[in-house]
Amino acid sequence: MAFESLSEKLQNVFKNLRSKGRLTEADVKIALKEVKLALLEADVSFKVVKQFIKNVQERAIGQDVMNGLNPGQMVIKIVNEELVNLMGSETTEIALKPGNEITVIMMAGLQGAGKTTTTAKIAAKLKSKGRKPLLAACDVYRPAAIRQLEINGEKVGVEVFSMGDKQNPVDIAKAAIEHARNNGYNVVILDTAGRLHVDESMMEELENIKAAVDVYQTILVVDAMTGQDAVNVADTFNQKVGIDGVILTKLDGDTRGGAALSIKATCGKPILYVGMGEKLSDLEQFYPDRMASRILGMGDVMSLIEKAQANIDEEKARSMEQKLKKAQLGFDDYLESMNQMKNMGGMRKLLEMLPGMGGGQLKQIEDAMDEKKMAQIEAMILSMTPKERANPDLLNPSRKKRIAAGAGVDISEVNKLVKQFEQSRKMMKQMGGMMNSKSAKRGKFRLPF
Structure with a gap:
């Protein structure tokens, strides 16, 4: 998992805290200095780490903690609670319109983040919850993307609406919604074009789609392995286009995982799901409390x-x-x-x-x-x-x-x-x-x- 190295370092810090009968203010400060280094090495944003350590320290050196029966465990409890706050406190679902009203979801992201695969994964999740989704191939710049979406759609049993690669993405989005209306679909997921980096024409195209159709949710897909770049991409997309949530892919890879701890604090948008593998079923709901438990080595029995x-x-x-x-x-x-x-x-x-x-x-x-x-x-x-x-x-x-x-x-x-x-x-x-x-x-x- 992405947080393996961070988890091990934090567990070592807390082992030392638990072994002490009483804690002094100096003990807490030394422990938090090590926590700070561990978070920075995990590629968590410096601003986020600074605020996090400040919050923990203010709570940890309070009288009720220092004079309690087990101050070491109290400090660990505070770190756990602050980690949960950092990642968003509550689990956030993709918002859907009630009944059979059509919900339009626009998927956005850079090339290589796994956007097209994730789009099919989301369709499969919604289908399993009783929705009737339609996938719309709006990436006309990469013909392979249309074929990839069709293959993945077939695997999860969801229809893919395509007009080839010669049409305007705005026209494809409009036609897909019309097709959904005429055929009883209640969710339309637009797989938009990715680019190698954030550029103006890409942002303009997303803005045009949003102006032409009633996009209810804009979801950004980012690669967890890019670390702080993922956080910067989320922040830019949010400022330029406006996003409602983030899906982090490749969180099972050999990555430090700092993006998961920084996104909510940086751009204010929740992480909705995390990609934990290549299979179309490898998409997990993001639970901040469960992720904090995993990071601190407390396990995640509920997910199990x-x-x-x-x-x-x-x-x-x-x-x-x-x-x-x-x-x-x-x-x-x-x-x-x-x-x-x-x-x-x-x-x-x-x-x-x-x-x-x-x-x-x-x-x-x-x-x-x-x-x-x-x-x-x-x-x-x-x-x-x-x-x-x-x-x-x-x-x-x-x-x-x-x-x-x-x-x-x-x-x-x-x-x-x-x-x-x-x-x-x-x-x-x-x-x-x-x-x-x-x-x-x-x-x-x-x-x-």
Whole structure:
């Protein structure tokens, strides 16, 4: 995640604060100096950092904090609250007109920020919420953009309105709205042209579209990897055209993440969503409180639960629960759990949401469960017959030899997998016994799987 380095540095600062029984004003100032350096290194705007540290310091050296029972934890609580304030306090949704009134959303941004892909992602989000969106291809300067939008629209099951690359974008926007009105669409998303940098003709074209049609929301897409440039772009667009919100892309990349902490404070507009990957489903609602928790190493359990609810089949989960209780898991169940983890974004994304998961711990677990090993396990399981997967007790030496050859691995790898699986089953059996004895004493009990 973008904030990995910042998160690790802040956790180290707070570890020192927690270890002190009492805090002096000097302790707080030293800690905040380190927080300041960590934020600047994360590419957060100097003005924003200066104001942030001032706010924290004013609250942190108050009598109620310094004389409290646990001043170290109080300072961390204040930093957390100020981080939330910095990023916008409340979660902001894309505003939509009521009922079947047509909402026109204009997407803007520079080339390379991922605007066209994000436009399709937004359409998919709105469709899943019961809206009927129409995508309009208004980028006539890059023919590939029209084709890209059509491909992505097809993937998410949303129609794309196009008039080719020889028409004026203003005329395309008008015709798209007319098409929406005649065909029962209630959201029109305009994918406008990007440029390599902010220029007057680009701004003029966006102003012309806004003057010709009733644009209800103007959303800017910026690349988180460009750091402070992303903040400057947001500020310029807001001054010239007026924007209602920002979508930050590539927040899963190797970036310092300062843009997420600076945009709201700099241009006063909320971050609506963050792009966390290439897939059309990799767009997450931006929650300032959850992001602050992640940055401070407190995890993001709510997002983890929501991901599980969205990606895990409830019927399969119930079936898995029954098998767990009876210790009857087979290799097919093992494979199913691996696939569900992939659907939820993979091991790393899930671990990032757990409290206390810093860079060091993540690295160790990732090394133990890297993607190559997971792919190797999958190949071994798929080399088994359906009967062998359902009943691992059938796996004698000759069968293991055949599986190893089918998966292209040494037989020792198959032995290792079977041994690990047997150990897991024994553990499940013990857990099942514990669960049953607890449920007998307490009444109804449900496994949290």
